[in-house]
Each structure stands twice: as C-alpha cells, then as structure tokens.
Amino acid sequence: MTEVRLPTFRVQRSAFRILAALWRLNFAEELQYRANFVASLVGTAFWIATALLTLALFFRHTTLLGGWSYWEVVVLLGVFNALTGVIEAVLRPGIGQLASEVRSGRLDLVLSRPVDAQAFVSFRKLDVWRLTDVALGLGLAGYALARLGQMPSALQLAAFVVALASAAVVVYAIWVALMSLAFWFVAVENLSVLFDAVYEGARYPVSAYPGALRFLFVYLLPIAWTTTIPASALTGRLRPEIGLVAVAVAVVAFALARVLWSQALKRYTGVSG
C-alpha cells in the first residue's frame, strides 16, 4: 500500500499478459480445428483422386470424351471442385437448415430480422476450411493446363474469371430455387441431396451426354454453364466472348430464382398469418 508504481507501467504489464493469454487460447483452438482441417483436406484429396481415377478409367477406352481430351476434362474437374468448395463453404451451411426451420416455425425468427431474408439464409454461416477446396480445384485446373501445354492468354483468363463468377451465381440461383421449394414441399428434408444428385452431371463436359440430357443441362437445369463454360473459356475451346453470354445467363438465372423465392416467401407469410 505504501509502494508507488507508475500506473502506466502496470497497465502495460497486464496488457501483455492478456495478449499472451489470448494468443495461447487462439493457438490451442487452432490446433483443435487444425485436426478437422487436415481431415477435410485429406477427404477432399481422396475424392479428387477418386474422380481422376474414374476419368482415367473412361479414357482407358476412348481418346476423347464429347470431343474433350483427358487433361481438358481434368481442367473441368478442377472447376467443378472449386465450385463445390464454394457450395460447401458458403451455401450448404446456411441453406441446409432451411427446411427444418420452415417445419418448426423457427423461420419466423429469421424473417423478422431487418435484413433481406434470402441473403441472410444463404450466407449466414461460413465453413471457412472448405474454401481450401476452391484452392485445390483451381490448382488442379492449373496443373491440367500445364499438362496440356497451354498458357491461357490474358483475355482467356479474364473470360475464365468472369465465367467462373457467373457460374457461382448460377449455382447460387439453383440453390435459391431449391430453397424456395422448401416452402411448398415442407416435407423435403434433404434438399441438398436433390442438388448433389443432379449436380453430379456437371463433372463431365456437356457434349459428352446424349441429346436429351444435353438439352436438360443447358436450358433447364443449367449446370452446363457452371463447369463446361468456364473450363471451355480457360482452355480456349470457346471464344472469350462466351464470358459475356455467361454473365447474361447468370443474370437471368438469378432473376428467375429471386422471383421464385419472393413468390414462395409471399405464400409462406400469407399462410402463417
């Protein structure tokens, strides 16, 4: 009590202690999450290896798949993985629980917030570690390009980026459309299963499919625009102008999905009174 200490000195000391404690806590948490991170990384690597082996199996019996060579299809596979990374990281966590929320009535809580419901439901949860899938996918595409011996021009690269962004929007629009279904068919528990089942078709170039399926995947469930188009832009299979078309498709898809969502929401809030 008789000691006189400079107050600032004391504050500095405790500040260091606090910071150190925070860092230690952070690192301990990091370690815990790192185990999950390694697990998901290993998991994704495993499934990519499986996909590559499947491709190799197909190409054991043919030189071209829908006119695409092996490494071209691998570029497409990389794009597919990058997009699924976005889906797993951003969309699935938030949207995945929508169906149960509709059933239990908890959605009313969500709707009462002063933010756009669609945006909130879509982006509310982020599974950060899954973004590594995006990196893996793009890395794979890059590697495949190298094996093709092709270096994309700046214009092609730009077209690719635009097409990829548009692809992400189209995927998002498809998810929003599915979300809207949750309002009509309240018993639909596993919306994501519906998406996954159909999206498997995006693993391969759309030209590999027979006519009827091709029509389906280009005009009705436009998953062709999500992988085939960006990959084509990158490998130069399609002219860079395709990027503009991709943007147009994305805009249309988003608009349609938004309309569907608004209708569904209107009906839902009307019914629940």
Next chain:
Amino acid sequence: MRCVDAIDSPLVAPVILAEKLSKTFRVKVREPGLAGAVSALVRPRYRDVHAVRDVSFAIAPGEIVAFLGPNGAGKTTTLKMLTGLLYPSGGRVEVTGFTPWTGGSPFKRRIALVLGNRQQLAWDLPAEETFQLNRAIYDIPDAAYRERLAELVALLGLAEVLDKPVRQLSLGERMKCELAAALLHRPAILFLDEPTLGLDVTAQDAIRRFLAEYRDRHGATILLTSHYMQDVTALALRVLIINRGRLLYDGLLGALVARIARVKRIELVLGVGVTAEALGRFGTVRSFRSPNAVLEVPREEAAATSARVLAALPVADLSIQDPPIEEVIRQAFAEGSEAET
C-alpha cells in the same frame, strides 16, 4: 458422515443389493494451452475419476427409493451399474438375483429403464405402435397385453393421445407414454433417471401419483434418481443421498431432517411496533417483512423460545417448522464434503 437408518426387515431378502460398489473412469488429461494440446497427442496421460466410491445399500421389494444428489454426483452412474449398462470397477451388485452386467435377456425382462432425456418411443409414430413393438419384444401374451394396456391407459389418462404421433405430444404426455411402454411387461423393478425433468407442475404431480399407485397395485420396486425435492417428498420415503461418488445418507427422509436439521424455524405474524432488533434477541432473524418474520433457533430451544416470544412481543400467529428440505440436503452435502477433506 455416513449413516443408515435401516427400515427393511431382515426377514425380507433384498431385491437390489450393492456392496462396496465402485466405478472409476480413466480420463485423458489435457493441459490447457498449445504445449498441452501437443503433448496430449504425443504422450497421453490419464487420471482416474472416481464416479462412485464404495456405495453399499439394500433395497427390499416394493420400496420406492430416491437417489438424490447434485449433477455429477454419481447417481446416473450407479443407476447404469444397477441396470447392466456399466460394469463396476469394484464391489458387487445383485439385482433380482442377477449380476446386471451378465444378466442377459432373463435379467432384462425383469427390469425396465426409463431415461428422462432420451426416449424409446418411435418419434414419428403413435405411441401405440411402440407398445405393440414392446409386446413382441417381451413376448407378452395377447390377453395380458390388453389388460395391462387398459390399466395403464386408465391410470395415466392416455386415452386421447394413443393414436397421435409422439412428436405432436407435449413433454408430459410423452413421459406418460414412456412409462406405459416401460411397464407393459410388468417388470419387477422400474429404474427411472430424472423422470420429471423439464415437466410442468401438473405433469410432475400426475406422474408421481401414478408411480405411487402403480407400486401399491403391483408391488413393483421403484428406483429413481432426481434433483427435484418434490419427487422425494411426494414419493419416496427412503432417500439415498450421493455426492461426489459417496453415499452420504441412506434412510427415511424424516429421520434425515431430524438428524441434520439442527435448527427449527419459528414463523411469526407480528403485531405493530416490532422491530427486527427486538426479534433478534430471541434468535437469528431469517427474514423480516412486516408483519411476517421468520426466526431461526436451535432445535432444542424451539418450544421454550416460542413461549418467550409470545410473552414478550405482540404476536398474531406463530408456528414451528422444519427448515426447507433443500437446505437440509445442502447441509448434508456440505457435511459430507467436509468429512472427506
């Protein structure tokens, strides 16, 4: 402090017998911080958690007994050892003549287990479907099934809810259906883990009355764990108090109160002009909200002090009470812990 107020006659063989029952878990030790996380991976170290220590008791057929204790005291662990879900680390246990852990089907047909937080009813189907399933599993003859179902439905008031999917029922209705499902095969012993957890007062009351009635009719032995005092006061004459794995008390609730509660409470309705200080001369003033007051005095002096208060102060009403049960129990825990250290 460990005491037994024996109430069972030595002539009746116990239906549940536990002798120095112990259960120790080996838990991985994880030091906080980064270095600790790494060492936990590389060189794991363990520490022993003594969940149950040297617990001994005997329960006669037809008794209703409550295991009382705070969370983590070892009640559920003991219950799991009695039902064969866990095997003891030490001591022995015998239930209806079986060692629960090795009892197999014959043992399981004689008991029923109802867990408060996990249900066995099929969630999406009416409770009746689960009843039918249990009928098949326990090989209940048709006539017996119909008769028992009718009785349980009547006692529990389930006529309206039998054909509604379980997920549409209230918590109380669900618990009643759980009980019905558990009793269709007329088990000799019913084990209940926190049966009134989360229920509203009416439902709790209904279930307690049902259990008492059922025991009276069929002589089933009922063993429940709880941290609700009302479960005990309404149902069980006999309590086993467990804390930190040790059995602190085994006997009648009334005797426990008498033994532990060293004080009595004098509840007063006072006349005008009495201050807390004035009252404080006679004992500890527990609460003073004019005109009501509660005075706490040592048990032996309760009568004498009451007389003095009546003589000295204007009193409209006076009554002598035991302290609330919760406090008695809390004191038992505290003394038990003290005895350990």
Next chain:
Amino acid sequence: MTRARGWVGTYAALIRNAWLVDLQYRAAIGLWLLWGITEPAIALGIWWAIASGGPVGGYARADFARYFFALMLVNQLTIAWDSWYLDRWIREGDLNFRLARPLNPIHESIADNIAYKARSGGVILVLWLLVALVWPAVRLSFDPARWALTALAVLLAGAMRFFISFTTGLLAFWTTRASAVMELHAGLALFLAGRVAPLSLLPPALASVAGVLWFRGMISFPVELLTGAVHGASQIQRGFAEQMVWLGLWFAAYRLAWSRGVRQYGAVGG
C-alpha cells in the same frame, strides 16, 4: 416352437414399425432414391457416348444400358446405411435403452433394412419395367433360373454389405471418425464394386483386387448374374463361394466388434 414364433412376431413388429416410419419420410427417401438413380444414369450417359463407335471391352451400348439398370436395382436392394445412425446412437446415448431391452439392437437394424429395401427395390423394379416398355435395350430375357440365382446372390450381397456397414458403425465405440471409414469404403467401392464401370473394363490389376477382396460380391457379381455376363457353372459357383466366404468373414468381424465394443461401452459409458 414358441421361440420361433416369438422371433416371427418380433420381426413382424419391427418391420411394421420401420415400414410406417419410412412412410412418414417418403419425401426424403424419394430423394435418396433419386441419387440411387442419377449416379448410374450419369455413368451410363458417359459410357453410351464412349461406345458410340462400337463395343468397348465387350460391352455394346445396349449392354451398358442393361448393366446400369441392373446396377440400379441391385444397389438399392443391397445398400446399407447403418453405420451412419449407429455412429449417432453410440455417441448420443441412444444405445442405452436398447441395451436395456432383451433384444439385440442388430435386429432392429435388420428389420429396418428389410422394410427399406422392399419399398425402394419395388420402386426401381417398376421403374425398370416402365422404361423397358419404351426402350428395348434394357429388356432382359425371361429366365426364371437366372432370376432365382440372382435373388440368392442379391440376398448374400445385401447381408454382407449390411455387416460391413454395421461393423463400421460399431467403430464409433472407439473413435469419433467412424463415418470417415465408411466414406473411404464407399469411395473404394465406386471402382472395385463396379459402380462406375463393369469390372471387366477396369485395368486388370484393379479387377483382380476386386475379385480377391469382397467388392465383387457386393454388387458386381449379382449384376453380372442378372445381365448374363457371367455364365457357366464353374464361374457361377466360384462367385457364390466368394460371396459366402466374405459374408462369413464380415459376420465374424461384426461379432468381434460387438462383443469388444459392448465391453468398452460398459467400461466408459455412453
């Protein structure tokens, strides 16, 4: 005699319950059925394109069509999900009341499988018949002997896949990553069980691994029986022998995992 009647009654009640619950979840089950259809359909689409110039590895377009439709049916009749909910039961304490009952929990799972497969297998069968009306390529010749043999092979395959799934689920007694093991197995089965391509189209090394391990008996052998790709008494006998050996081994693995697992559970609780 009464014991047998007791088991019949128990299974009847278990299957009835499972059937009724499935009825409640028919939308969700429908979606899983959709997955069971689209995966082979996409593979068929690719092989159809590859075989446009002529037969590939002995498979013409029509052969691929028949193979993948047969695959759809066999897969639905043999697929097992049990590792997923077993994992959850063990971790969330839903195993406790089951262990306190005089019924081994595996019977509930078996009944569940019977109910589920009867329903979804029926749907696929009807679907196949409808498609066969308009698409001659997927029609099968009417051969009761072959169908009977296929039924037996499907039964053995279903039983084996069940024990694989159940045993893997029991790993949850020891680890939190039991589902990862199941995923790994599913990934391997994509190739080795013939879900991506008929085994004869695999590189010989992989195909022989599939034959040496249990994968061929899982899906490929019953499918080949149904489509007639496997014929001749010796081949058929060998296929059945392999199935029975692996079924026996996986059953033994289940028994080991269960007895050890329950003891572990009794030591540390759930």
